[in-house]
Amino acid sequence: MSDLERPDRETRSSRALDWFSRRINLTEIFSLLTSYGFYYAELDTRKPLREALAEAESRPVGSYGRWPRVLGLFVVVLLWIELLTGALLALYYLPTPDTARASLGTIMRDVDFGWLVHQLHFWGAQMLIAFLILRLVIFFVRRAYRPPRELFWVFGAILLLVCFHLDLSGRALPMTDHAYWSTVRALEIAGSVPIYGSLLLFLLGGAGTVIGELTLIRFYILHVAVLPLLAILMVYLHFSGVRRVGLSEIRGERKVAGRAAVRGHLYNLAIALAVLFGILGTLAVLFPHPFRAAADPYVTLPGVGPPWYLLSVFGFLEWASGALPRQVAGGILFVFFVLFVAWPFIDRGDSKRGRVTAWVIGVLVLLFWVIFSLYGARVA
């Protein structure tokens, strides 16, 4: 029984809500605060909160907790986990080359549950990227980017790129040997992409040779301030889009109106959180990210490749290095990423031929990704 079904009952909390609604635009604030996965029905922000909610609840909505939408739910929950654990780690981490590794040592050895927070942060990042890739693949296969949902793909693709950068900048922070050289490999890849590479290296204070104080603090600022804001912005844009055009259609789905839908969503979030914590905790305990020796920037550590999600790009650049100048190969990558982000506007797949073309392109890209990843892993 919800309060909605008993309109005669004026509770104290609803009176308080009305009191605030007459003084501040509570609906606008509620709308903003819940735009990160908590509420996905469209709200009329000009109305008082209770009225707007009642109106939103009268419209039936689908469930977010259903395959394949649940992938989006996992992504947003993982983002919260990353933001929270990251904020906790930032309380002890000291971003200078001399102190970085020692401060991480304090976190992992001396601080209560520090190892857990650190491992959750690491594995959460890996899972976030994996889920984002999986989500984009499913998005592609279901062609969920058809109008009016083109921008959902664009936001998702940009979020993936932002998360790559988040993971890369985060990898550099501990200043341990493997992480350091893995970051250097990734920066070499970035440096070979024409416009973007020089811009990134400029922003990082002319990195590429040795990661010093200046570069480390810039990595840090990118990692804790700039990139998280971009990621949050992408999530916000996505959810504001979901509010406008609704969730993508699943055939035969029964939509539910009323408070049951909202409450069901909150319980789904709790279940997603529990499932993810289970997986992350298992990974953190059974496969802890090793705490390695301090990096020596003047001695190249052999046999270190870029992070797993960049192996395909690394493999491609290595493979092309015999035939093409590096900047040309990097240019091909750049064009590919532009096409990737802009794919919904390129796809003309409403005819049967267009659908077949889209499928062929998708399978080819995936195949290239797998083949070059394997090649890159072998070269590294």
Added chain:
Amino acid sequence: MSQTKNSFADAGLELPPDRRRFLKYLTRGFLSLWGVGFLWVVSHFLKPPQSRSSLSERRLGIGPVDSIPVGTARLVQHGSEPIWVVRTDTETFIGLAGVCTHLRCILGWDGEEQSLVCPCHDGAFDLNGNVLKGPPPQALRRYRVQTQLGEIYVHV
């Protein structure tokens, strides 16, 4: 798409009220256990690690014995809790917390009165850490000071 108020009732799954209430409390109970666990972990994480394991971390070397003449004192700047080290005679060193117990001002050394004085509210402490005058409610914490091979060490 059928527009329904309650998906459970629609599917003919209306539970008896007492069982429904029991399940509701059970669910909320388990969810709040998550909250308790979360707060437990975060609050423990927020507390900076105190236990210093090795002797070199527990024992602070502050310089040669001669660096503090008899009848004078020195403020050892150590972390968030500075320590006054007073030399009363050639053999005796006294370690006292350098922070007033009243409103956490940093204490100063009064060489004439041989006492620690608080510049904020005119409080004063003797060399045992006891309050001589003023508003401080408690005595100062004492630290063990040791001399070894002409070096002064404070046990923190």
